[in-house]
Amino acid sequence: MTASSKSLTKLLVAVLVIAGALYVAFFGATLFGRTIPGALDKQAGIKQGLDLRGGSIITYEAVADTATDAQMATVISMLRARLDKLGYTEATITRQGIKKVRIEIPDISNPEEAVKTIGQTAKLTFVDSSDNVILDGVDVKDARQQFGPLSQSGKSENFVELSFTPEGKAKFAEATGRIAALPEGKNFIAIKLDENVQSQPRVKEKIDSDNCIISGSFSAQSASALADLIRAGQLPFALKDVELRSVGPTLGERAMQTSMNAAIIGVILILIFMLVMYRLPGLLADIALVAYIAIVVGLLTMFRVNLSLPGIAGIILSIGMAVDANVIIFERMKEELALGKTVGASIDAGFNRAFASVFDSNITALISAAVLLYFGTGPVKGFAITLGLGILTSMFTAIVITRFLLKQIVALNIRNPKLYRAGIKGGISNV
C-alpha cells in the first residue's frame, strides 16, 4: 500500500466513523449486544426540561422566620407523599436555601389545582374503625424512626416511636382501652395525613404511657418516612407558593420543534459559510463540526443532562462558536502560506501558533460557564452545562480532528495552495 492510498483509507474511515457517530448519537444503535440509546429516544434519550415537555415548577416557602433541617426534611416527605398520591411519581423535590422547596412536575394538566392541594397545611389525625377522631397533630409531641429489639428475646427491627403530650396521652389511653376490646378487624387505629391512611396499626392492649411504638414489617426507610409524615402534622408553619413556572404541553412541543428547525438551518448556513470562506480546509472544518455535533449530543444523552430551552439555545450558539478555533488556525495557516512555506509546514505552524490563543480564549469562556453552573438555578444550570460541554468538545474537534483530516489530505498530494488560500488575504497575495 502506498502512503497516499493509506491516507485515503484513513480519511474515508474517519468520515465514515463520524457519519456513523452522528447517526448513533441521534437514533441509537445496538452494537455487540449492547444497546446505545439515541438522543431522540423517548425514554433513554436526552432528558427534556419542563419548558420543552411541559410541566410546572412550584416553589414553596415556609411561612416562618426560619426552619430547621429536620422540619424541612419533614416538609419534603410530606410533599413526596402527596405527589405520589396524585400520581406525579416523576416529580422531583429539592430544598432551596433555608426555608424553600422547589418541586418540578412534568406532564401536569392542571397546575393551579396541584399548587393548592400539594401545599396545604398537613392535617394529621388518628381515627378508629368508625372514623371517629381520637387525636390529631397537636397531641403528638414527636415521632422517630428507631431500630432495636422489641422484646427481650426478639431480634432487632425497625419501628416508629411516638411520644404524646399529656392531653394526647390521656386521649390515647382512653381510646386504646376501648379499641383493644373490639373484635378482630375493628381493633385498629388508622393514622391519616390529610384524608389518606398512612399506617393502620392493630391495638393489642390499652396503652397508658407517654410513648407508643408502631411496629410491623418496616424497613429503615419506610419507618423514617412514616415518622416524617406524622411530624408533618405538627409543623409550626404553613407553606406558601412563592413561585410558579408552568408550561403547557403545546408550548413545550412548539419550543422543541422550532429550536430543532433553528438548529438545522443554522448548521447548514455555517457549513456553507466555512466551505465558501476556506474551501478545502473549510470542508474539513465542516466534517469536524459534524463530529462536534455528534459528540455533544452523545454526551448530553449519556450524562442525562436535563435539557432546557436556554440549554438548546446554548447548544445552537455553541455550534456557531465551535468553528472559532478552526477560523483562528486557518487564518494562521494562510499567513504561513503567504510567507512561502509549504502546505505541510504551514499546517504545523498554523496549529502550533494558534494553540495558545485557542486555549486561553476557551478557558475564559469556561470560567463564565462555571460561574453560571455554580450560582445559577434550574434552567440556567442546564444552560451552563451545555455551554461548558460545548467549549471543551469544540477544542477537541477543532484541534485534534481537523488536524488529523488535514494531514491525510496533504499526504494525498493535494498541495495546490489555491485550495488552501481562499479568502481575502490569500486571494490578494496570490495574484
Place this chain on the structure above:
Amino acid sequence: MFDVIKNKWIFFNASIILLAIGIASMVFLGFNQDIDFTGGTTMYINVGAEFNNEDIIATTTEAIGKAPSTVQKAGASNTEVVIKTHSLDTDERAKLFSAVQAKYNLPQEALLSADNVTATVGDELKWNSMWQVIMATLLILVYITFRFEFKSGVAAVIALLHDTIFVLGFYSLFRLPINTTFIAAILTITGYSIMDTIVIYDRIRENSRIMKKAPFSEIINKSIWQSMTRSIYTPISALITIVVLYIVGVPAVKEFALPIGIGIIVGTYSSNFIASPIWDILKGYKKAKTTA
C-alpha cells in the same frame, strides 16, 4: 493600514456618547423589570383568533379587580396574548384564566404557560444575578493577570463593562424586559466577548517577542489587523445561529437571542477598539512614570 491606536479617540468618543445615553436612560427611565425581579404574574394564552387588547384589559380588570400592567400580542399571526399583572395567588390566577376562557370559548390547553413570582423571590433573584456577573468578571481578571499581565486584565474588564453597560442601556432605552434569562445572556456575552479580546492579546504577546524594538502601540495595531479576519468571521458564524434562533424561536428563545446578538456585535467592537487601545494607555502610563 488604518491605525487603530492613533485614532483611538474616534472609538472612545463614540463609545462614551453611546454609553452616556445608555447610563442616562438607566438613571432616568430605569429598567422595564420583568416579573422575575419585581414579582408578578405572566399568563400566556392562545386565543386562537384575532382579538382586541382593550377586551383583554377589560376582562382581566373585571376578573381580578385591577388592570393588568401590560397586555401584549404574540405568536406568528398575533392570535396569542401575554398578560402581565401584579403577583396573583392561585385563586386569582384561576379566575383570570377562566374569565378569558369564557370570553373566547377556549379549551384548558389554551393556557400555554403561567408564571408567578412573589416580590421577595424577585429580590433574591436580582441579587444572585448581579453576584454572578461580578464573580465571573473577577475570575476572568485573575486569569488574564496570570496568563498576560494585570494591566491587560484591567483593559479587558473595562471592555467587558463597556459591553455590559451598552446592552443594559439598550434594554433600558427600548424598554425591553429584563429577567433571569437576560442575566444568563449577559454572562454568555461576558464569556464570548472576552474570547475576542484574548485572541488579540495572544497575538500581541507573540508579536512582542518578535518585534522587541517596536513601540507597543505599533505591536498592538499590527496584532489587531492580523486578527481582523477572525474577528469578523467568528462573530458572523455565531450571529448566523442567533439570527435564525431569533426568527423562528418561541418568545422565551427570542428573549435570549436578542441580547446575545447585540452583545456579540458590541463585544467584537470593544475587543478591537476599546480593550487593546486601553492596554496601550495603561502600559504607556507606567513607562512615562519610570522615565520621568
